[in-house]
Amino acid sequence: MAKKNILILTPSLHNSGGVANYYSILQNKFPFDYAFFIVGKREGDAQKDTRTRHLVRLISDYCAFIRTLWRSDLDLVLINPSLNFNGFSRDYIFYLIAKLLKKKTIVFFRGWDDNYAKVVFTGKFRYFFRPLRNTDGFIVLAKCFSDTITSRLNTSRVFVESTIFDERILPQGYDALYNLKNPNEKIRMLFLSRIEADKGIYESIAAYKALRAKNVNVELVIAGDGSEASNIQRMIAEHDDEGLRYLGRISGAEKADALLSSSVLLFPSMHAEGMPNTVLEAMGCGLAVLTTRVGGINDFFVGDLMGAELTGDLTQGIVGAVSALVSDNARLKSISEYNYSFAKQYFHSERVVERLDHIIDSVIHNSDCGSFWYESEAR
The missing domain is CATH 3.40.50.2000 (Glycogen Phosphorylase B;)
Structure with a gap:
């Protein structure tokens, strides 16, 4: 099988958040070609993050993202938003750009706000988020989150995953x-x-x-x-x-x-x-x-x-x-x-990266893949 080329949107790996921690542990263990596209505040940026600076950086990130997708032969884009107003309102634009440029996309929801999930999938603004239903695959961190969104999607590729232990x-x-x-x-x-x-x-x-x-x-x-x-x-x-x-x-x-x-x-x-x-x-x-x-x-x-x-x-x-x-x-x-x-x-890195690789393969090649990271005898 040809090697995959994946673009991963992530905050700076020097940040303290869960997404940065996840990819800083996995970054040298991926069995595929990859590049990180950093969004948000960069390492070493000591200036106060005013509203103007934030807006300028955001526009610059969107423009750089378009150039990256236009020039790269990518198999898939992996976006890692939190399902809340601040995180998702920014990353939804990255998602729309990726789909407009006809890139296969996985949305890996990290944080989860039940109230905002209702806004996106069932509320009066759901039509604004309608393009999200055509995502090639979703990853969530709990079965209850999968149950919330599955009936609203045009894909059955919703995977429940864990985070990671270093x-x-x-x-x-x-x-x-x-x-x-x-x-x-x-x-x-x-x-x-x-x-x-x-x-x-x-x-x-x-x-x-x-x-x-x-x-x-x-x-x-x-x-x-x-x-x-x-x-x-x-x-x-x-x-x-x-x-x-x-x-x-x-x-x-x-x-x-x-x-x-x-x-x-x-x-x-x-x-x-x-x-x-x-x-x-x-x-x-x-x-x-x-x-x-x-x-x-x-x-x-x-x-x-x-x-x-x-x-x-x-x-x-x-x-x-x-x-x-x-x-x-x-x-x-x-x-x-x-x-x-x-x-x-x-939860160790070699198991997490193996499961993530299988999910990406499944989305790219429309192949079978287990949808849940863990199946106990009691389930």
């Missing part, structure tokens, strides 16, 4: 990984997410305090930024507890250390999620995951095997689940090893 941070072998955990001989819980009320940050802190009041030997490390960050910093300072720490926004080696040294991820989100990369990263690093069944998590998460499903009173759910794990080290290790193996099988 296995480069791992030591060699599971035993070496497990030996890094709980350096203070306490079960370390990690909250790694946006610091927002609907992400469950306050429930996580309340659960930690309740566990300590019951003399459960745990600590809580909080990492991320967001609108509630300053309030959380103040609460922690007032609490004056060395077992409760706030790291702020972390990346690179600091993020790897937080994941590798923790045993339990707290992800009690009530937010509209896609496929939260934090959960995949935690599983890849052998953490038990305590989570609500939001977004793509609902497609694969099995509480008894992977940690615990949180419902109802989230604070009490965390307290109960952590108490049970602390009192049963054998089960905690079993969950840790299961999550590590599951992530290796499904």
